[in-house]
Amino acid sequence: xxxxxxxxxxxxxxxxxxxxxxxxxxxxxxxxxxxxxxxxxxxxxxxxxxxxxxxxxxxxxxxxxxxxxxxxxxxxxxxxxxxxxxxxxxxxxxxxxxxxxxxxxxxxxxxxxxxxxxxxxxxxxxxxxxxxxxxxxxxxxxxxxxxxxxxxxxxxxxxxxxxxxxxxxxxxxxxxxxxxxxxxxxxxxxxxxxxxxxxxxxxxxxxxxxxxxxxxxxxxxxxxxxxxxxxxxxxxxxxxxxxxxxxxxxxxxxxxxxxxxxxxxxxxxxxxxxxxxxxxxxxxxxxxxxxxxxxxxxxxxxxxxxxxxxxxxxxxxx
Amino acid sequence: xxxxxxxxxxxxxxxxxxxxxxxxxxxxxxxxxxxxxxxxxxxxxxxxxxxxxxxxxxxxxxxxxxxxxxxxxxxxxxxxxxxxxxxxxxxxxxxxxxxxxxxxxxxxxxxxxxxxxxxxxxxxxxxxxxxxxxxxxxxxxxxxxxxxxxxxxxxxxxxxxxxxxxxxxxxxxxxxxxxxxxxxxxxxxxxxxxxxxxxxxxxxxxxxxxxxxxxxxxxxxxxxxxxxxxxxxxxxxxxxxxxxxxxxx
Numbered sequence: 001x002x003x004x005x006x007x008x009x010x011x012x013x014x015x016x017x018x019x020x021x022x023x024x025x026x027x028x029x030x031x032x033x034x035x036x037x038x039x040x041x042x043x044x045x046x047x048x049x050x051x052x053x054x055x056x057x058x059x060x061x062x063x064x065x066x067x068x069x070x071x072x073x074x075x076x077x078x079x080x081x082x083x084x085x086x087x088x089x090x091x092x093x094x095x096x097x098x099x100x101x102x103x104x105x106x107x108x109x110x111x112x113x114x115x116x117x118x119x120x121x122x123x124x125x126x127x128x129x130x131x132x133x134x135x136x137x138x139x140x141x142x143x144x145x146x147x148x149x150x151x152x153x154x155x156x157x158x159x160x161x162x163x164x165x166x167x168x169x170x171x172x173x174x175x176x177x178x179x180x181x182x183x184x185x186x187x188x189x190x191x192x193x194x195x196x197x198x199x200x201x202x203x204x205x206x207x208x209x210x211x212x213x214x215x216x217x218x219x220x221x222x223x224x225x226x227x228x229x230x231x232x233x234x235x236x237x238x239x240x241x242x243x244x245x246x247x248x249x250x251x252x253x254x255x256x257x258x259x260x261x262x263x264x265x266x267x268x269x270x271x272x273x274x275x276x277x278x279x280x281x282x283x284x285x286x287x288x289x290x291x292x293x294x295x296x297x298x299x300x301x302x303x304x305x306x307x308x309x310x311x312x313x314x315x316x317x318x
Numbered sequence: 319x320x321x322x323x324x325x326x327x328x329x330x331x332x333x334x335x336x337x338x339x340x341x342x343x344x345x346x347x348x349x350x351x352x353x354x355x356x357x358x359x360x361x362x363x364x365x366x367x368x369x370x371x372x373x374x375x376x377x378x379x380x381x382x383x384x385x386x387x388x389x390x391x392x393x394x395x396x397x398x399x400x401x402x403x404x405x406x407x408x409x410x411x412x413x414x415x416x417x418x419x420x421x422x423x424x425x426x427x428x429x430x431x432x433x434x435x436x437x438x439x440x441x442x443x444x445x446x447x448x449x450x451x452x453x454x455x456x457x458x459x460x461x462x463x464x465x466x467x468x469x470x471x472x473x474x475x476x477x478x479x480x481x482x483x484x485x486x487x488x489x490x491x492x493x494x495x496x497x498x499x500x501x502x503x504x505x506x507x508x509x510x511x512x513x514x515x516x517x518x519x520x521x522x523x524x525x526x527x528x529x530x531x532x533x534x535x536x537x538x539x540x541x542x543x544x545x546x547x548x549x550x551x552x553x554x555x556x557x558x559x560x561x562x563x564x565x566x567x
Contacts, residue, residue, distance in 0.1 A: 071402050208399055208400045211395075214363055215389060217385060261404045
């Protein structure tokens with residue numbers, strides 16, 4: 001079961017990556033024939049592919065972990081306001097010119113913002129919140145983050161700064177390269193290591209809160225570590241690609257549809273599925289013949305938002 | 319003293335001055351809704367923060383134990399235990415072993431409780447597809463995994479049919495006779511009287527009586543706490559209680 005899953009995943013990823021690398025704005029080719037093409041494949045498309053996959057990986061892990069620890073299938077970095085918080089903090093330091101767009105401190109700043117909004121969410125909704133309470137609290141936190149972003153944008157020094165910031169917030173992996181991969185990479189390593197160490201704690205969330213408290217975990221410490229992991233994933237994604245919504249929601253649901261319910265397995269498979277998902281969506285971005293290339297975050301929202309409605313309806317019926 | 323509770327005060331819900339249990343036995347905690355049964359049990363299980371030396375288990379202060387040590391000594395079954403993922407019963411029991419130091423293999427520990435609680439045919443089924451009573455049995459089995467000194471069960475038999483309820487009481491009784499202290503909140507007074515060695519009657523957060531069932535379940539105590547008059551039918555085969563509501567004068 002395990003080997004077949006990995007084999008299936010790897011071959012699918014390989015096939016999709018191949019098509020992705022061959023996909024240009026005007027043509028498609030199976031193999032880089034000229035040196036220019038070779039350079040295009042390796043220096044432009046490969047980092048973009050890597051960045052897309054890593055973003056999906058990070059967002060889907062964060063989404064799956066949030067769904068598990070909040071015991072709520074609707075939790076997601078975007079809907080819970082974590083991404084918004086990370087974006088506010090990042091935009092703020094960029095706007096104030098305290099840090100450059102490639103500074104290694106940027107993910108830390110994003111993490112602080114994300115952690116802050118996650119804490120506010122936990123205070124408003126509580127840990128045993130129902131789906132509705134969580135979504136309401138998430139809407140509130142996202143609204144605050146959105147308002148703060150609007151204020152910062154409104155005060156932008158010139159139209160170029162305004163456009164740059166607002167486009168950045170839509171979420172995209174185009175016009176980026178290996179430096180952005182280096183921004184998100186360490187965040188994923190940190191988050192992944194913490195999740196690996198805490199997998200027992202994550203798994204124990206199949207039980208209700210009282211049972212969990214009696215299972216011998218250092219609850220507060222583990223919860224803080226998980227919080228750091230989630231915000232690390234989200235901040236890595238936000239500082240490298242802006243806000244990409246819905247991946248964190250959809251990927252775990254797809255994995256559950258495939259019959260995976262054990263939390264730690266769910267988190268890992270969601271992560272890998274999320275990576276694939278974002279690569280496919282970014283492939284669509286490149287393939288769609290629009291006059292201006294659409295942003296990845298926009299396409300993700302166009303596909304993801306209707307799916308959220310379907311999920312809400314299913315949750316309502318169950 | 320295997321369990322000692324002194325000056326346990328939890329704001330307006332519980333006030334126990336001195337309560338101790340000398341040796342392992344089956345103790346039933348009874349009382350009306352809101353009498354403080356669940357609060358007492360969660361405090362003894364270490365889920366509610368208490369002051370030092372308020373709860374002592376085998377002469378060890380509960381607050382001095384690490385999370386891991388507490389885990390080895392105490393098993394807790396909350397009143398509304400639930401599993402919120404569609405994992406199999408086998409996986410639930412496996413997860414229930416987390417952080418436990420076992421003297422037997424994992425497979426053996428799981429097999430033992432699944433035999434004990436009649437779960438063998440259910441092991442491969444997703445727990446979310448089981449009936450309420452079946453899920454409760456899985457939870458009870460989960461809380462019985464491994465060896466512990468103290469079992470703290472909050473209404474373990476809720477939702478179980480009469481056959482499984484009696485079976486559960488038999489198992490808890492047997493465990494208390496092999497050296498485990500069993501502390502269970504119970505609502506069925508007849509079952510409590512039939513199986514428990516001692517009963518603790520709580521009312522409005524205070525201890526009304528503690529002792530053998532026939533000393534605790536007196537006409538006066540039942541009238542005072544539950545507002546009922548009771549007629550007891552006791553035979554060698556079991557105990558039944560005919561209760562009538564007392565009309566308030």
